[in-house]
Amino acid sequence: MNTNLSLKQIIAIGLMLFAMFFGAGNMIFPPFLGQDAGTSVWTAIFGFLITGVGLPLLGVIAIAKVGDLETLANRVHPVYAVIFTVVLFLVIGPLFAIPRTGTVAFEIGISPFLSEGSAPNGLGLLIFSIVYFGICAWLSMNPTKLVDTIGKLLTPALLAVLALFVIKSFITPMGEPKAPVGPYADGPFFKGFIEGYLTMDAIASLVFGGMVIASIKGLGVTSKKSISKLCIKAALIAVAGLGLVYLSLAYIGSTSPDAIGLHENGGSLLSAAANHLFGSFGAIVLGLAILFACLTTAIGLISSCAQYFNKLMPKVSYKSFVLIFSLFSAVIANAGLTQLISFSVPVLVFIYPLAIVLILLSFAHNLFNGYSLVYICALIPTGLIGLVDGLNAAGLNISAVTDVLSVLPFFSQGIGWLVPAIVGAIVGYCIALAAGESKKTVPTSN
Secondary structure (H helix, E strand, C coil), X not given: XXXXXXXXXXXXXXXXXXXXXXXXXXXXXXXXXXXXXXXXXXXXXXXXXXXXXXXXXXXXXXXXXXXXXXXXXXXXXXXXXXXXXXXXXXXXXXXXXXXXXXXXXXXXXXXXXXXXXXXXXXXHHHHHXXXXXXXXXXXXXXXXXXXXXXXXXXXXXXXXXXXXXXXXXXXXXXXXXXXXXXXXXXXXXXXXXXXXXXXXXXHHHHHHHHHHHHHHHHCCXXXXXXXXXXXXHHHHHHHHHHHHHHHHHHHHHHCCHHHHCCCCCHXXXXXXXXXXXXXXXXXXXXXXXXXXXXXXXXXXXXXHHHHHXXXXXXXXXXXXXXXXXXXXXXXXXXXXXXXXXXXXXXXXXXXXXXXHHHHHHHHCCCCCCCCHHHHHHHHHHHHHHHHHHHHHHCCCCCHHHHHHHCCCCCCCCCCCCHHHHHHHHHHHHHHHHHHXXXXXCCCCCC
């Protein structure tokens, strides 16, 4: 029985996971945060790292312990498991995350080299999205070897390119950070915490964790305990890389306004910074690196979604789902990067707290005997408050509701669900004890 892997194999899996995570949101949000946070950039990025690095790590560990997302969500209820898993796959799939890889690749890799008259949501983006998602569909038909190869070869090269940009920005600074603007002026930590949602990595970790387990099993490891440990080691490598990238890009964004002005999204900001630091050659190199990084993430997401929905609806083939999701993503991508981000924020504000609570409760599963009522009573207030926050983020006038909920701790900072979730878990545990609920039979480790 094989119970271990070599250090080289573990690093390769860690880089593969990093490559899966490292796509659109990982590049565009930290520099944009840095631009707006200004002198408060390090406080803001600390909050960002909690949701953008810490939670993805916990998500992979949670999946390593149980095996897959649906098994984890089944601890709440079988119906909830299906609904939550479907919604999550759609969010990190064709609705937002997959199209975003295309728009970011276009924004950074193609748009800077088009004529002034080429709008991001115009003919250029249309042609690019057709070609880009056509390639994604073709490569997603058999993605395993490609993702593994890119994880080994492209990721170190991409990190090297980013390192050059950071070193250059230190040697020849673009400018000094400005005063923070908007929510960063009053609560940079909490604003950064919420901005970490936009990477979608915490919810993606619930999917990618299963892919890491499959990769480890494919290398001959059969011991459940060993698989779990190796999965955690690979996750630590991946999130360490993410953390370094986030810190570096936030610094670049915070020092950029003097040299390149203010930008409406992180894609155009990063492209302008690359051009300023290294000229057109730097913009070309960065653009190519980001193009392949986004392509890798898109392939991983398309194949994951297609595999899940093929399992859910076996009559529709895996390849058919690949084509459906690729085509749908190409259509959605033509909304443009800025618009796509604005559409995704309300949905993420709603679903992210549910994922956070589910992940955190999984680590306390044995402490409350796996009672499903603990999960249910914690997730109900989390979902309701998250829904209010989502509607509020969408710009709907629900002041009557928000005025009532404003008494909750941290509500104005966007995490008003935290205390009700804790109270709900305690209430659920007490009810379960009083009612004599039997211990859940869901396994606690893979």
